[in-house]
Amino acid sequence: MAKQHVMTTINDNAVEFLCDMHQTMLDVLRDELHMMGTKEGCGTGDCGACTINVNGRMACSCLMLGAEAQGKTITTVEGIAQSDKLHTLQRKFIEHAALQCGICTPGMLVAAKTLLDKNKNPTEEEVRYWLAGNLCRCTGYNAIVTAVLDAAKEMRGA
Amino acid sequence: MSEMRYEAPKTVEAAVALLAGASGTLRVLAGGTDLLVQMKSGRVDPTLVVDVKGIPEMTTIAVENGGFRFGAAVPAMTLHEHAAFSKAWPGLTEAAMLIGSYQIKGRASVGGNLCNASPAADSVPALIAAGATATIAGPNGRREVKVEDIATGPGKTSLGKGEIVVSFFLPARPAHSGDAYLRFIPRTEMDIAVVGAGINLTLDASGKCTAARVCIGAVAERALLVPDAAKALVGTTVDAAAIEKMGAACSAAAKPIDDKRGTKVYRTKVCGVMAKRAAAIALNRAKGAN
Ligand SMILES: Cc1cc2nc3c(=O)[nH]c(=O)nc-3n(C[C@H](O)[C@H](O)[C@H](O)COP(=O)(O)OP(=O)(O)OC[C@H]3O[C@@H](n4cnc5c(N)ncnc54)[C@H](O)[C@@H]3O)c2cc1C
Ligand code: FES
Ligand code: FES
Numbered sequence: 226m227a228k229q230h231v232m233t234t235i236n237d238n239a240v241e242f243l244c245d246m247h248q249t250m251l252d253v254l255r256d257e258l259h260m261m262g263t264k265e266g267c268g269t270g271d272c273g274a275c276t277i278n279v280n281g282r283m284a285c286s287c288l289m290l291g292a293e294a295q296g297k298t299i300t301t302v303e304g305i306a307q308s309d310k311l312h313t314l315q316r317k318f319i320e321h322a323a324l325q326c327g328i329c330t331p332g333m334l335v336a337a338k339t340l341l342d343k344n345k346n347p348t349e350e351e352v353r354y355w356l357a358g359n360l361c362r363c364t365g366y367n368a369i370v371t372a373v374l375d376a377a378k379e380m381r382g383a
Numbered sequence: 384m385s386e387m388r389y390e391a392p393k394t395v396e397a398a399v400a401l402l403a404g405a406s407g408t409l410r411v412l413a414g415g416t417d418l419l420v421q422m423k424s425g426r427v428d429p430t431l432v433v434d435v436k437g438i439p440e441m442t443t444i445a446v447e448n449g450g451f452r453f454g455a456a457v458p459a460m461t462l463h464e465h466a467a468f469s470k471a472w473p474g475l476t477e478a479a480m481l482i483g484s485y486q487i488k489g490r491a492s493v494g495g496n497l498c499n500a501s502p503a504a505d506s507v508p509a510l511i512a513a514g515a516t517a518t519i520a521g522p523n524g525r526r527e528v529k530v531e532d533i534a535t536g537p538g539k540t541s542l543g544k545g546e547i548v549v550s551f552f553l554p555a556r557p558a559h560s561g562d563a564y565l566r567f568i569p570r571t572e573m574d575i576a577v578v579g580a581g582i583n584l585t586l587d588a589s590g591k592c593t594a595a596r597v598c599i600g601a602v603a604e605r606a607l608l609v610p611d612a613a614k615a616l617v618g619t620t621v622d623a624a625a626i627e628k629m630g631a632a633c634s635a636a637a638k639p640i641d642d643k644r645g646t647k648v649y650r651t652k653v654c655g656v657m658a659k660r661a662a663a664i665a666l667n668r669a670k671g672a673n
Contacts, residue, residue, distance in 0.1 A: 249419065273486055285487070292389045293412075293415075358484020
């Protein structure tokens with residue numbers, strides 16, 4: 226099968242890849258680029274485990290073709306820490322025990338960061354609605370919401 | 384799986400030429416939130432996918448003749464973030480913003496919602512109630528059609544081979560106008576409408592209703608415009624009796640099916656209830672309580 230040549234930016238790095246037309250961006254990240262941070266849960270847009278940020282908006286990478294990445298600016302969970310320094314959100318997730326098995330965590334982090342990038346001071350309700358497309362089978366969500374609110378607070382310097 | 388071609392043209396004409404010149408299973412790709420799910424399940428096996436998100440007139444919102452024209456591939460989130468648009472059409476904006484999670488809203492378009500032709504599509508009753516028209520481009524040029532004439536049944540549209548929906552036009556808003564859309568789902572987020580109702584109305588300076596459009600969703604093979612429901616409002620002050628009559632007209636027009644989401648009897652009743660509640664919201668908005 227003919228392969229598509231794609232040039233894109235992932236986590237501030239210029240990236241080129243060849244993909245099969247049927248491959249999703251999730252397939253490309255994991256199988257072609259060997260970036261295993263982004264997880265697959267449902268594969269149908271329902272669980273948010275595969276969440277990435279594309280041109281400032283979060284998207285389910287399982288519902289995006291790899292070919293669509295051409296010319297885009299993408300952030301995955303691997304792009305959230307600054308080299309070996311964890312992002313505040315990551316630190317707060319650990320502090321508040323906002324993860325157990327960890328399958329939902331990369332998607333949660335990308336989604337939470339997308340929210341805080343544009344809303345520095347979200348309410349609890351806003352956080353809960355924002356994360357409504359990120360399912361977690363382990364934590365019961367409270368610790369996640371607390372971690373996001375606490376991270377926002379620290380990032381505001383409050 | 385078939386060999387699949389992916390194209391991302393920059394103009395509507397190029398997109399139409401690609402679709403008109405190809406054979407096999409051809410699909411437009413907007414947000415992909417329906418199409419990718421269908422491709423993965425094997426329900427659709429396209430030989431050509433034409434991504435329209437690189438076409439400026441399909442991805443922008445513009446003022447035209449005092450109204451708005453927005454591209455068929457504009458995501459719900461972009462409509463919501465456009466302050467003037469969402470202020471003029473809060474009901475339509477809210478309907479589009481009911482589509483899935485924030486991940487989905489960032490990609491899902493009104494054009495995709497319409498052309499996927501699910502009877503439960505949330506933005507469609509609101510778009511029809513708003514009196515929107517669609518510009519369709521095809522191998523024989525462009526035509527304007529009413530939105531209610533596009534979806535014909537589950538998964539079916541009146542679009543011909545090589546035709547795509549380019550944009551939607553919403554006419555200028557008279558003073559004292561309001562719209563609203565409500566759906567019923569058993570939970571608060573992320574579910575498919577059991578019934579939906581969209582209302583758009585205009586009052587005169589004395590508070591009398593001069594124009595109304597009422598459209599119900601998920602109670603027939605496609606969204607239904609209900610002229611009798613609109614008639615029940617026009618000429619009244621949209622008082623309790625008029626709203627009651629309007630709701631009854633919606634229930635009378637509903638032709639739902641029984642399925643796991645709701646029975647016929649339940650849907651018939653609840654579609655009237657949703658329409659009445661939506662009318663109350665639209666009325667408040669028309670009175671200026673946006
Ligand atoms: C998790 C999840 C939750 C969802 N929740 C809801 C919900 O609450 N309410 C709801 O209504 N829907 C919901 N949906 C369905 C879907 O998101 C919507 O129907 C959405 O509006 C589709 O838009 P799209 O741009 O992603 O369309 P696409 O998937 O890109 O396209 C859909 C179909 O329309 C065709 N098409 C697209 N654009 C055009 C065009 N301009 N001209 C001609 N044909 C075109 C495509 O070829 C395809 O057949 C949900 C989907 C998911 C995955
Ligand atoms: S894997 Fe993409 S949303 Fe579940
Ligand atoms: S920590 Fe296990 S799914 Fe969230």
